[in-house]
Structure formats: structure tokens, C-alpha cells
Amino acid sequence: MKTCLIVDDSKVIRKVARHILETLEFQVEEAGDGREALTHCESKMPDVVLLDWNMPVMSGMEFLKLLRQSGHSDQPKVVFCTTENDMAHIRAALEAGADEYVMKPFDRETLHVKLQLVGVA
Amino acid sequence: MEVSDSSSRILAGLLEARTGQQLTMSRRWRIETALSALLRERSIATLDELITILVMNKDPKLADAVVEALLNNETYFFRDRAPFDMIGQRFLPEIAQRRPDKRLRIWSAGCSSGQEAYSIAMMLSADPLRWQGWTFDIIGTDVSDAVISKARRAHYTQFEVQRGLGIQETIRWFEEDEDGWQANEKLRKMVKFEVRNILDAPPMGGPFDLVLCRNVLLYLNNERRRAAFERISTVIAPDGGLLLGAGETVIGQTERFAADRGHRGLYRPVDLTSPEAKLLGT
Numbered sequence: 249m250k251t252c253l254i255v256d257d258s259k260v261i262r263k264v265a266r267h268i269l270e271t272l273e274f275q276v277e278e279a280g281d282g283r284e285a286l287t288h289c290e291s292k293m294p295d296v297v298l299l300d301w302n303m304p305v306m307s308g309m310e311f312l313k314l315l316r317q318s319g320h321s322d323q324p325k326v327v328f329c330t331t332e333n334d335m336a337h338i339r340a341a342l343e344a345g346a347d348e349y350v351m352k353p354f355d356r357e358t359l360h361v362k363l364q365l366v367g368v369a
Numbered sequence: 370m371e372v373s374d375s376s377s378r379i380l381a382g383l384l385e386a387r388t389g390q391q392l393t394m395s396r397r398w399r400i401e402t403a404l405s406a407l408l409r410e411r412s413i414a415t416l417d418e419l420i421t422i423l424v425m426n427k428d429p430k431l432a433d434a435v436v437e438a439l440l441n442n443e444t445y446f447f448r449d450r451a452p453f454d455m456i457g458q459r460f461l462p463e464i465a466q467r468r469p470d471k472r473l474r475i476w477s478a479g480c481s482s483g484q485e486a487y488s489i490a491m492m493l494s495a496d497p498l499r500w501q502g503w504t505f506d507i508i509g510t511d512v513s514d515a516v517i518s519k520a521r522r523a524h525y526t527q528f529e530v531q532r533g534l535g536i537q538e539t540i541r542w543f544e545e546d547e548d549g550w551q552a553n554e555k556l557r558k559m560v561k562f563e564v565r566n567i568l569d570a571p572p573m574g575g576p577f578d579l580v581l582c583r584n585v586l587l588y589l590n591n592e593r594r595r596a597a598f599e600r601i602s603t604v605i606a607p608d609g610g611l612l613l614g615a616g617e618t619v620i621g622q623t624e625r626f627a628a629d630r631g632h633r634g635l636y637r638p639v640d641l642t643s644p645e646a647k648l649l650g651t
């Protein structure tokens with residue numbers, strides 16, 4: 249079973265995403281901000297991270313940069329999942345090492361396609 | 370608003386007469402939803418009133434609009450992915466070896482709002498080394514005016530774009546504007562669209578090396594489906610291929626095509642004049 253870490257400060261979004269991911273047969277973990285997510289990755293790397301952009305304490309972008317600089321060889325795939333849907337944000341995310349990008353709102357089909365594209369579903 | 374049996378029969382009959390599509394039970398339930406926007410637009414109060422106008426043939430344009438509203442246009446970019454990989458990595462490169470004129474002709478039949486045809490165009494352009502010097506004629510056809518106009522506009526919502534495209538594909542081929550994503554000039558130039566009924570004459574520009582007819586013939590009756598396969602067979606190259614939707618087949622539907630064991634989901638035209646075909650009694 250593949251593991252997915254959902255990083256989002258919205259409980260509702262985490263719940264919806266968890267539900268979809270479980271139907272896609274992922275084992276799901278949750279974090280409410282970038283800092284929590286980093287701690288999580290330090291103890292156990294997931295196969296894929298579903299990452300919100302704007303969060304308190306540490307943003308998705310900061311998290312991603314730190315994760316990619318961390319030197320861990322078992323780097324997870326990172327799928328940004330955000331309401332920031334303009335070209336500038338998309339390019340910045342890809343430059344920082346994101347593998348895919350989902351613009352909210354999204355549905356099961358979209359998430360499934362994106363996870364297939366990064367090779368985890 | 371309750372849709373009576375007789376009303377739904379009349380609407381289903383109209384749809385089938387125009388397009389061959391039978392209204393499935395699940396779609397019969399949704400007639401009301403499908404037509405509500407149209408009723409509002411034309412200030413028609415009830416379905417019965419609509420039926421009256423249709424039956425008296427007072428407004429032929431209205432009948433077209435009803436048919437369009439009842440059609441199932443669901444589609445997305447790179448639908449089911451795997452067939453596109455097979456086509457792009459194996460089938461088209463193989464057939465290309467037999468095309469010294471460096472030209473490939475592709476027909477997306479029942480193309481809806483164009484995603485299928487543009488997916489093929491994106492796929493081929495993503496491999497410039499292999500296809501350097503090649504010309505592609507890609508044509509998409511659909512019975513519905515509305516979807517063909519949309520295909521020509523090549524403008525899609527965020528939802529439509531990300532339901533199939535990777536982010537790199539999106540930013541490479543589309544430009545973002547206030548209400549969605551516009552396919553760029555290069556991509557749009559590769560594909561032509563035409564309103565055309567699959568039950569009528571096929572488009573010009575054949576013989577086609579690849580015909581995609583996916584999720585279109587599902588709800589046709591056997592006789593019409595057979596006729597559609599027959600028409601497609603008249604414009605497909607002898608070594609060309611027909612791609613159907615996942616879960617669709619030609620088996621028991623037509624003698625004009627046979628499954629290609631080496632390419633999953635692909636069907637090859639059968640030469641009915643060959644001794645082998647005659648021997649099989651087809």
C-alpha cells in the first residue's frame with residue numbers, strides 16, 4: 249500500500265482528500281502545516297505528499313524547499329493542491345521541485361489522474 | 370416537473386432519429402435536468418409545452434437544440450491514458466515506416482469538445498525528434514454544433530484541463546485567462562473540426578491511418594452500429610487502425626474489423642475480398 253501525507257490547514261479539505269485517497273487505496277497521514285509535515289517526513293517518508301500552499305506556521309512552499317534540500321534520498325513525489333492557480337505560482341512550484349499541481353476545487357478523477365501521472369497510483 | 374412516459378418517448382425518439390443514440394434509462398431520469406437550461410433560455414414553461422412545439426414542428430432549430438442537450442458529451446484529455454501511450458509509442462511509429470510521404474491522417478469521430486483530437490496533437494508534438502519533417506492531418510467530427518464550436522474555440526475550464534492533463538502539458542500548450550485556459554496557436558493549427566454525423570458520409574481527407582471512435586457507438590442499435598463500422602471501413606487505410614473506448618469491442622458487431630492482438634484496444638480492417646475472409650464465410 250502506498251502512503252500519502254496530506255498537508256492542509258483545513259480540516260474539511262483533509263477529510264475530503266483522505267476519503268478520496270482511501271478509495272484509491274492509499275494509506276493516509278495528515279499534517280496541518282509545513283512544520284508538522286517536515287517532522288512527519290523526518291520520521292517516515294511517504295510515497296507522495298499532497299500539499300496546500302497557504303498555511304500558518306510554515307507554508308507549502310517553504311516546506312517543499314526544505315524537503316528538497318534535506319538531502320534525503322527517498323524523496324516523495326509532491327503534488328501541490330491549492331487555490332493559487334496562476335502561472336506565476338505554478339512555475340514557482342515546479343521550480344521548487346513539485347511534480348504535479350492540482351488547482352482547487354478538484355474531484356476524485358482529477359486527483360487520480362495526477363497521482364497516476366507522478367507514478368504512485 | 371414530472372416527465373411523463375409519452376414525453377420521454379418522444380424526446381428519446383427525436384434523439385435516436387437524429388443521431389442513432391438511444392436514451393438509456395439512467396439518462397431518461399435526467400431529461401429534465403438536461404433540458405432545464407434550454408427551457409429557461411427559450412422561455413418555455415413546461416416540458417409539455419416543449420413537446421407541443423416539437424410535435425407541431427413549429428421551430429426546427431429548437432429540435433436541434435433539444436438533441437444537443439440530450440447528447441452525452443463527456444470527454445477529457447488523454448482519456449484512459451494507456452491507449453494514447455500505445456498509439457504514440459508503438460502503433461503510429463510502426464505505421465510511419467510504411468509512409469514514405471511522411472504524412473499521417475487521423476480522424477477523431479465523435480470528438481465532443483475536442484479533447485481527444487488535441488490530445489493526439491499534443492502527444493505527437495511532444496516527440497519532435499521522431500516526427501521531424503512529418504505532416505499530420507488531424508480532423509475531429511461530431512454531430513453536435515455546440516461541441517464543435519467549443520472544440521474550435523479550444524478554450525477550457527480549469528476543471529476540464531486538469532481532468533487529464535499533467536501540469537507540464539498544461540503550461541506548455543495552454544495560456545491562462547480570466548475564465549480558463551486557451552490552447553495556443555500551434556496546437557490549434559494542428560487540428561480541424563467539422564460537424565458531421567457518423568451515420569452519414571465520412572469526412573474527406575482519408576484514407577485515415579488511425580480512426581478514434583471512442584465512447585460514441587455504445588448506445589446505437591446493432592444495425593446502426595454495424596453501418597457505422599462499415600462506413601469507417603471505407604475510409605480507413607488497409608494497414609490502419611481503429612481505436613474504440615475502453616470496454617467497447619467489434620466482436621459480434623461487424624466483420625469489417627478484427628482485434629489486433631499485439632495492440633490492446635486497437636482493431637484492424639479486414640479485407641473481405643481476401644481468400645481467408647471468404648473461407649470464414651463472412
Ligand SMILES: C[S@@+](CC[C@H](N)C(=O)[O-])C[C@H]1O[C@@H](n2cnc3c(N)ncnc32)[C@H](O)[C@@H]1O
Pocket residue numbers: 387388389390440441442443444445448478479480481482485510511512513516565566567568582583584585614
Ligand atoms: C461520450 S462523448 C465521447 C467523446 C470522446 N470520443 C471520448 O471518448 O472522450 C460522445 C460524443 O459522440 C457524439 N455523437 C453521438 N452520436 C453521434 C453521431 N451519430 N455522429 C457523430 N457524433 C455523435 C456526441 O455528440 C458526443 O460528443
